[in-house]
Amino acid sequence: MVARAPSAARELDDLALLRAQRGDHAAFRQLVERYERPVWELVWRLVAPAGLAARAEDLTQEVFLRVYRSLHGFDPAGPARLSTWIFTIATRLALNELRAGRTARAVDLDAALEALAAPVAAAPGRELARRQLGEQLAAAVGALPAPARAVLVLSDVFELSHDEIAGALELELGTVKSRLSRARAAVRAQLTRGDLS
Amino acid sequence: MTERDRDGGDDGDAPLDLSAWAAPPPPRRLTARVMDAVRAGGDDTSEVTIDDTRARRPIARPRWPGLAAGFAAAIAAAALTWALWPRSLARPPASGHVVAAAPSKLALGGGTVALLGAGAELTWQLDDGGLAVDQASGIITYQHPGPAGLVITTPLATVHTAGASLQVEVPMNKQLVAGVVGAGLAAAIVIAVYEGRAEVRQPSAAPRVVEGGGQVAIAPPTAPRPTFTPVARAVKDRAQRDALAAAIAGARAARTAPGATTASAAGVGPGGAALTTGPGGTATTVDLTPGELSKDEIRDGVREVIPMLTDCYELMLDKHPAMAGQVVAKLVLDHEPDLGTIVTMEDDSAVAMTGAARGADDHALRADLNDFRQCLTATLESVALPPLGDKDGGRIEVTYPFVFAVNEDDEDDEDDEDAGDSPPPRPSQRQTPPDPTAATPEEQLTEAENAAKSSQWASALKRSETVLRRSDSSPQVASRAAMVATLAACHLKSRRKAQQYYARVTPGAKKLVEQGCLRNGIEVRGDDASDDDPTSDIMDPFRSRTGSGAAPTPAPPPKRADDGVDIKDPFR
Numbered sequence: 001m002v003a004r005a006p007s008a009a010r011e012l013d014d015l016a017l018l019r020a021q022r023g024d025h026a027a028f029r030q031l032v033e034r035y036e037r038p039v040w041e042l043v044w045r046l047v048a049p050a051g052l053a054a055r056a057e058d059l060t061q062e063v064f065l066r067v068y069r070s071l072h073g074f075d076p077a078g079p080a081r082l083s084t085w086i087f088t089i090a091t092r093l094a095l096n097e098l099r100a101g102r103t104a105r106a107v108d109l110d111a112a113l114e115a116l117a118a119p120v121a122a123a124p125g126r127e128l129a130r131r132q133l134g135e136q137l138a139a140a141v142g143a144l145p146a147p148a149r150a151v152l153v154l155s156d157v158f159e160l161s162h163d164e165i166a167g168a169l170e171l172e173l174g175t176v177k178s179r180l181s182r183a184r185a186a187v188r189a190q191l192t193r194g195d196l197s
Numbered sequence: 198m199t200e201r202d203r204d205g206g207d208d209g210d211a212p213l214d215l216s217a218w219a220a221p222p223p224p225r226r227l228t229a230r231v232m233d234a235v236r237a238g239g240d241d242t243s244e245v246t247i248d249d250t251r252a253r254r255p256i257a258r259p260r261w262p263g264l265a266a267g268f269a270a271a272i273a274a275a276a277l278t279w280a281l282w283p284r285s286l287a288r289p290p291a292s293g294h295v296v297a298a299a300p301s302k303l304a305l306g307g308g309t310v311a312l313l314g315a316g317a318e319l320t321w322q323l324d325d326g327g328l329a330v331d332q333a334s335g336i337i338t339y340q341h342p343g344p345a346g347l348v349i350t351t352p353l354a355t356v357h358t359a360g361a362s363l364q365v366e367v368p369m370n371k372q373l374v375a376g377v378v379g380a381g382l383a384a385a386i387v388i389a390v391y392e393g394r395a396e397v398r399q400p401s402a403a404p405r406v407v408e409g410g411g412q413v414a415i416a417p418p419t420a421p422r423p424t425f426t427p428v429a430r431a432v433k434d435r436a437q438r439d440a441l442a443a444a445i446a447g448a449r450a451a452r453t454a455p456g457a458t459t460a461s462a463a464g465v466g467p468g469g470a471a472l473t474t475g476p477g478g479t480a481t482t483v484d485l486t487p488g489e490l491s492k493d494e495i496r497d498g499v500r501e502v503i504p505m506l507t508d509c510y511e512l513m514l515d516k517h518p519a520m521a522g523q524v525v526a527k528l529v530l531d532h533e534p535d536l537g538t539i540v541t542m543e544d545d546s547a548v549a550m551t552g553a554a555r556g557a558d559d560h561a562l563r564a565d566l567n568d569f570r571q572c573l574t575a576t577l578e579s580v581a582l583p584p585l586g587d588k589d590g591g592r593i594e595v596t597y598p599f600v601f602a603v604n605e606d607d608e609d610d611e612d613d614e615d616a617g618d619s620p621p622p623r624p625s626q627r628q629t630p631p632d633p634t635a636a637t638p639e640e641q642l643t644e645a646e647n648a649a650k651s652s653q654w655a656s657a658l659k660r661s662e663t664v665l666r667r668s669d670s671s672p673q674v675a676s677r678a679a680m681v682a683t684l685a686a687c688h689l690k691s692r693r694k695a696q697q698y699y700a701r702v703t704p705g706a707k708k709l710v711e712q713g714c715l716r717n718g719i720e721v722r723g724d725d726a727s728d729d730d731p732t733s734d735i736m737d738p739f740r741s742r743t744g745s746g747a748a749p750t751p752a753p754p755p756k757r758a759d760d761g762v763d764i765k766d767p768f769r
Binding site for chain 1: 224227230235639
């Protein structure tokens with residue numbers, strides 16, 4: 001068992017949610033502040049590998065706009081947690097963006113930065129080693145098809161259950177499991193090839 | 198769901214640890230941008246393609262603060278409050294004072310519980326006569342079991358109750374007693390009773406009884422007098438600030454003094470500045486003859502307090518050395534016959550600052566930004582202007598933007614001289630001694646790269662510059678930081694900085710950087726560096742771009758379309 005990234009959001013308190021559902025902007029601001037970071041991280045992880053990091057901010061804003069418009073329909077007593085419901089919106093928006101086939105901007109800093117990977121690799125230090133691992137992970141996860149990447153990120157970063165992922169992506173439970181298994185295997189294989197497993 | 202279910206069926210399918218794949222932090226202004234979009238178009242009723250199909254019972258959304266609606270939600274809130282009611286509490290203190298940094302629950306004694314929203318402030322005292330609460334601001338839900346009484350004192354009314362569940366909302370940062378014409382319900386106190394009943398008493402009105410499920414809103418009196426708060430309370434102690442503050446206070450006092458409404462002192466020309474300061478801040482001249490308020494007069498008034506605004510910013514820089522951004526102050530100017538022009542900075546004035554210090558948690562950052570906003574508000578509301586009179590309808594609204602940035606002219610000049618030899622950058626004027634517990638150069642470089650990868654170029658530039666200023670950065674880290682800084686500067690169209698940092702890029706990476714900058718229209722190899730990145734402590738929209746130094750220089754008469762000031766005047 002490995003340590004998980006602490007990205008899962010604590011839920012908004014019920015009073016604030018109720019006020020937000022009534023259209024209270026101050027309460028909705030609390031909601032945005034509570035979920036801003038995880039939604040941003042989710043969107044960024046889904047679109048950045050496709051060269052669309054610059055779209056992450058707009059997409060995050062769009063997520064919260066949609067949340068605002070349909071929040072009155074969310075049932076706190078329903079089966080979905082508020083965070084899961086928001087992640088569902090974020091994931092679908094990000095996948096729609098990727099499906100639209102938009103290309104990255106002409107100036108890609110990633111390519112420029114990667115050109116300097118050699119001096120970084122030569123520098124000692126734990127932080128640099130972790131950054132190197134992060135770059136390898138980014139490359140491996142980024143190489144996955146977008147739907148598989150979404151399943152992997154929702155499961156292994158945001159700790160959604162198989163059922164929650166199936167509901168969010170409108171997939172069969174078996175599809176989620178098989179897709180997740182294949183995604184993990186692909187990432188492991190790529191890390192192994194890079195002698196970083 | 199079991200852990201095994203979530204994680205996979207066997208060890209070969211265990212979850213991956215992806216924590217090393219770190220996402221950059223979200224843009225600092227993201228929340229503000231979202232809220233702006235919500236206010237601008239969030240109420241759009243266009244179809245939402247994604248919905249919670251599993252929601253079983255949609256909840257209608259009445260508009261707040263609709264006084265007649267929302268009872269069902271209020272009852273639900275009351276039920277929730279009861280559900281949150283602590284069954285066993287340690288004996289609470291009989292008195293105290295609290296400012297809630299986050300939503301929290303507080304036992305007030307006698308079985309009374311208060312649910313505090315963020316920012317709520319209250320003082321309480323429990324004795325044999327019951328519980329007395331002074332609620333200064335914020336939203337607080339009270340659950341009072343009785344039978345002893347509960348008295349809640351707010352700035353506009355007192356609430357007397359026993360055995361009730363109710364919520365009291367006192368707007369924060371509103372001038373409830375400032376006498377701002379038209380403040381109306383925007384600054385009202387709202388009292389909603391969920392269960393039981395409460396009596397609301399005001400000094401000059403008959404008591405009102407609010408039954409369970411009802412609520413009342415209490416607006417401030419229509420013609421109160423403002424209380425002038427010395428501007429010096431939140432800013433640094435500087436002679437210039439003190440002189441101005443004393444002069445402003447003197448002007449206010451002169452206006453409120455009997456028979457002072459037509460006082461016109463020598464030295465003030467027709468339509469000239471309403472306030473001047475002399476040595477020691479003792480000379481104060483005021484012209485209270487009502488007349489038309491021009492943009493020049495507004496500009497002059499604001500310019501008077503620019504040194505104090507700079508103080509506000511410097512206070513912020515003490516905590517966040519890389520903080521920079523923009524403030525769009527929405528100022529409402531109201532005519533008060535006895536006082537002249539009253540300036541109010543609206544709560545929805547945008548304060549968009551980025552570059553928080555590393556390690557600053559959200560709470561501390563929020564508090565610092567709040568201090569900054571309060572400092573700006575206190576300063577701008579102290580601006581002394583000529584009387585508006587009735588010619589402008591007695592009220593105008595002004596949108597006044599300010600850009601806050603660290604003045605790097607001196608440092609850049611030094612760097613320019615040395616750029617060809619690639620020495621370590623000279624320490625910034627605000628640089629603090631190295632802190633062994635602070636982030637390492639590698640960590641700061643990672644932040645700079647993450648900012649760049651998410652197109653936060655200003656942040657990337659600031660962070661990479663920080664790395665370059667450090668004396669403990671390795672050559673490899675420094676060269677990589679130089680590359681990030683160069684590319685960021687090119688994106689920000691700052692040729693001078695791009696060329697400055699390009700000189701420190703390793704030869705093997707120069708070509709790549711050149712190409713990246715060329716795509717942004719910047720030739721980093723040339724020698725024709727131009728000063729295209731003017732920065733100053735505060736950029737006054739009226740200030741001449743060619744001016745330098747602390748004293749703002751008057752600009753030519755600005756054009757209405759692009760001068761940064763939007764004066765909305767329906768009578769013109």
